[in-house]
Amino acid sequence: MKKVLSAAVAVIALAAGMSAAEAADKLKACWVYVGPHNDGGYSEGHDKGRLYAQEKLGDKIETTYVENVAEGPDAERAIERLARSGCKIIFTTSFGFMDPTIKVAAKFPDVKFEHATGFKTAPNVGTYNSRFYEGRYIQGQIAAKQSKAGVAGYIVSFPIPEVVMGIDAFMLGAQSVNPDFKVKIIWVNSWFDPAKEADAAKALFDQGVDIITQHTDSPAPLQIAQERGLHGFGQAHDMIQFAPKAQYTAIVDTWGPYYEKRINAVLDGTWKPEQSWDGLKDGIMQMAPYTNLPDDVVAMAKKTQADIESGAVHPFKGPIVKQDGTEVIPAGQNLDDGTLLGLNWYVKGIDDKLPQ
Amino acid sequence: MLESILLTVITAATPLIFAAIGELVAERSGVLNLGVEGMMAMGAVAGFAAAHVTGNPMIGVLAAIVAGVVMAALFGIVTLVFVANQVASGLALTLFGLGLSGLIGDSFVGIPGVSVPSLNIPGLTDLPIVGRVIFGLDPLTYLAIALTIGVSWFLFRTRGGLVLRAVGDSHGSAHTLGYDVIRVRFLAVLFGGACAGVGGAYLSLVYTPQWTEAMTAGRGWIALALVVFGTWLPLRVFIGAIVFGGVSILQLHAQAFGIGIPSQFLSALPYLTTIVVLVIISRNRVLVSTNTPAALGQSFVPDR
Numbered sequence: 001m002k003k004v005l006s007a008a009v010a011v012i013a014l015a016a017g018m019s020a021a022e023a024a025d026k027l028k029a030c031w032v033y034v035g036p037h038n039d040g041g042y043s044e045g046h047d048k049g050r051l052y053a054q055e056k057l058g059d060k061i062e063t064t065y066v067e068n069v070a071e072g073p074d075a076e077r078a079i080e081r082l083a084r085s086g087c088k089i090i091f092t093t094s095f096g097f098m099d100p101t102i103k104v105a106a107k108f109p110d111v112k113f114e115h116a117t118g119f120k121t122a123p124n125v126g127t128y129n130s131r132f133y134e135g136r137y138i139q140g141q142i143a144a145k146q147s148k149a150g151v152a153g154y155i156v157s158f159p160i161p162e163v164v165m166g167i168d169a170f171m172l173g174a175q176s177v178n179p180d181f182k183v184k185i186i187w188v189n190s191w192f193d194p195a196k197e198a199d200a201a202k203a204l205f206d207q208g209v210d211i212i213t214q215h216t217d218s219p220a221p222l223q224i225a226q227e228r229g230l231h232g233f234g235q236a237h238d239m240i241q242f243a244p245k246a247q248y249t250a251i252v253d254t255w256g257p258y259y260e261k262r263i264n265a266v267l268d269g270t271w272k273p274e275q276s277w278d279g280l281k282d283g284i285m286q287m288a289p290y291t292n293l294p295d296d297v298v299a300m301a302k303k304t305q306a307d308i309e310s311g312a313v314h315p316f317k318g319p320i321v322k323q324d325g326t327e328v329i330p331a332g333q334n335l336d337d338g339t340l341l342g343l344n345w346y347v348k349g350i351d352d353k354l355p356q
Numbered sequence: 357m358l359e360s361i362l363l364t365v366i367t368a369a370t371p372l373i374f375a376a377i378g379e380l381v382a383e384r385s386g387v388l389n390l391g392v393e394g395m396m397a398m399g400a401v402a403g404f405a406a407a408h409v410t411g412n413p414m415i416g417v418l419a420a421i422v423a424g425v426v427m428a429a430l431f432g433i434v435t436l437v438f439v440a441n442q443v444a445s446g447l448a449l450t451l452f453g454l455g456l457s458g459l460i461g462d463s464f465v466g467i468p469g470v471s472v473p474s475l476n477i478p479g480l481t482d483l484p485i486v487g488r489v490i491f492g493l494d495p496l497t498y499l500a501i502a503l504t505i506g507v508s509w510f511l512f513r514t515r516g517g518l519v520l521r522a523v524g525d526s527h528g529s530a531h532t533l534g535y536d537v538i539r540v541r542f543l544a545v546l547f548g549g550a551c552a553g554v555g556g557a558y559l560s561l562v563y564t565p566q567w568t569e570a571m572t573a574g575r576g577w578i579a580l581a582l583v584v585f586g587t588w589l590p591l592r593v594f595i596g597a598i599v600f601g602g603v604s605i606l607q608l609h610a611q612a613f614g615i616g617i618p619s620q621f622l623s624a625l626p627y628l629t630t631i632v633v634l635v636i637i638s639r640n641r642v643l644v645s646t647n648t649p650a651a652l653g654q655s656f657v658p659d660r
Binding site: 044184192194199203 | 566
C-alpha cells in the first residue's frame with residue numbers, strides 16, 4: 001500500500017513537473033507503443049530509446065508516451081490526442097499505425113511524424129526501420145548448425161512485409177548452411193499474448209522442432225524452450241535472464257541514437273522526412289552475446305555478422321527463388337530495398353502457405 | 357505427443373475455469389461483475405510479486421486471492437452499498453485493475469518468476485499417456501476441478517446454494533422471506549474475486565512464470581462469455597473452457613502441420629467452436645430460462 005501511495009505521489013509530482021516544463025518551452029517529443037512500455041520486448045526497446053534521447057538531450061526536451069495502443073482506428077485517436085497536447089515530433093512505433101499516422105499528420109502540418117517499419121510518407125511524415133533481417137539471417141545459420149531435427153519453429157504475429165522478410169532471411173541463412181533445412185510456422189495473430197505464444201512454442205516442440213524463433217514480443221516462448229531443455233532466440237531485447245540455458249542470441253533493438261539524431265534535427269530546424277533504414281553496421285540493432293553455443297558456431301556467427309557489416313554478405317543475395325520456383329533475381333544481384341519493404345512471398349524451401 | 361497436447365489444453369483451460377466459475381457464483385446471486393479481467397490482472401501481479409519476494413509460489417496464490425477479494429470488495433461496496441450501475445462499475449473495475457496492476461508491477465517486469473511445481477507421484481506419474489495428465493498436473497489445476505465440483509454441489513445440493521439462487525432470481529421475495537440480500541450478494545462477489553485472482557495468478561505463476569502488463573490478454577472477457585454460453589451451470593462452463601482451450605491448442609498444431617487453412621480463420625475457431633458447442637448443449641429453452649438468474653444486473657435497495 002505504501003508503495004502504491006508513493007507511486008501516486010510520484011505521479012502527481014511528475015504531472016506538476018510536466019506543467020512547469022511546458023512553461024519553460026521545451027520541445028515535446030512523444031511516442032506511441034503497441035504494447036506496454038515495459039513488455040520486455042519490442043515496445044521496451046523503443047522506450048529505452050526514448051529514455052536515451054531524454055538523457056542525451058536533457059532539459060531541451062520533454063518526452064511522453066502512450067502505451068498499449070491497438071493497431072487500427074483506435075491508434076488514430078491516440079496519435080491525434082498527442083498532436084493536440086503539443087507534441088512537436090511523434091514516433092509511432094508499430095507497422096499498423098501507418099495509415100492512422102498519415103491521416104493525423106494531414107491535420108497537423110506543423111507536427112513532425114516518424115513511423116517505424118512502414119512505407120508511406122508525407123511532407124511531415126518520415127519512416128524509420130532497422131534491418132532486422134540481417135540478424136535473422138545469422139539466427140538462421142545458427143539454427144541450421146545446431147538443430148538435430150533439421151527443422152526450426154517460427155512463431156509469428158501478422159503477415160506484413162517486415163515479418164515475411166524475417167522468415168525469408170532466417171530461411172536463407174539456414175539454407176546457406178543446410179539446403180534441406182525446414183521451418184514450421186505458427187501465426188498467433190497478436191504481437192503480445194504471453195500465454196498464446198507459450199502455447200505456440202509448446203505445439204512446435206511437440207511436433208519435433210528443437211529450435212524456435214519468434215516475431216512476437218514476449219519472452220514466454222523462450223521460457224518454454226528453457227523448460228524443455230531446448231533452444232531459441234530472443235526478440236527485440238536480450239532475454240537471457242528468462243532463459244539462461246536456452247537463448248543462443250537475440251536481436252537487440254537500439255533505437256536511442258536514432259531518436260536523439262531526429263529530435264536534434266527538429267530542434268535546429270533541419271528535419272526533413274526521410275526513409276531511414278539502418279542495420280547492424282550503424283548500431284541501430286545489435287546481437288546479444290552468443291551463448292550456449294559451441295565455439296565453431298560462435299565463430300561462424302561472428303564472421304557472418306562482420307561480413308554483413310562490411311557488406312561482403314547480403315542476406316538477400318541472388319539467386320533468390322520464390323516458393324513456386326520463379327526466380328526473382330539471378331546470381332550476382334541483391335534484392336533492392338523497395339522489393340524488400342513490400343515483401344509478400346516466401347522463398348523456396350518454406351512449406352507454409354502465406355496468409356494473404 | 358498426445359499426452360503433451362492434453363497437458364497444454366488443460367493448462368490453457370485452467371485460468372478460464374477459475375475466473376468463469378467465480379463469476380458464475382456472483383451472477384447466480386444476481387450481480388453482473390464485468391471486472392473479471394481487472395481482478396485477474398491484479399491477481400496475476402500480486403501472485404507474482406508475493407511469490408518473487410518470499411520465494412514461495414503458494415504464498416503467491418494466497419496473495420492473489422487477497423488481491424482479487426480486495427478488488428471485488430471495492431466493486432461490492434460501489435454497486436451493493438451505494439447502488440451504482442453494475443455494468444459501468446464493472447467496466448471501471450477492469451480498467452482500474454489493468455492500470456493499477458501495471459503500476460504495481462512496474463518493478464517486477466523482466467524478472468523470471470517462481471513457478472508452481474507439478475505433482476509427481478513415482479510410478480503413477482510415469483504411466484504412459486494418462487500418467488502426467490491425471491497424476492502430474494500442477495496443484496492449481498486439481499483445485500480448479502475441485503472448485504467446479506464444489507460449486508456445483510453448493511449451488512444445487514445445499515441450503516446456502518438455494519438461498520444464493522433465490523437472491524439471484526428474485527431479490528424482493530428473498531428479502532421478504534428474511535434473507536439479507538446485500539450480504540449474500542457481497543459474499544458471492546468476494547468469492548468471484550478470489551477465483552479471478554487465482555485465475556490471474558495461474559497465468560503469472562504456472563502458464564508463463566513472468567509478469568508483464570496486460571498479460572491477461574482478454575481472458576477475463578472469455579470467462580464472462582463462457583458463463584453466459586454455459587447457461588450458469590458449472591459443469592457446462594467447465595466443458596466450455598476445455599473446448600475453448602482444446603481448439604486454441606489444436607489450431608496451433610494444425611498450423612504447424614501446414615494444412616493450409618488461413619491462420620486468421622484458425623485463430624477465430626476457438627470462439628466459433630465454443631459458441632456452437634455450448635449453444636448445442638444448451639438448446640433446451642426451458643432449462644436455460646430456469647437457470648438464468650432472473651434478477652441479474654438489477655440493483656436492490658431494501659425499502660424497509
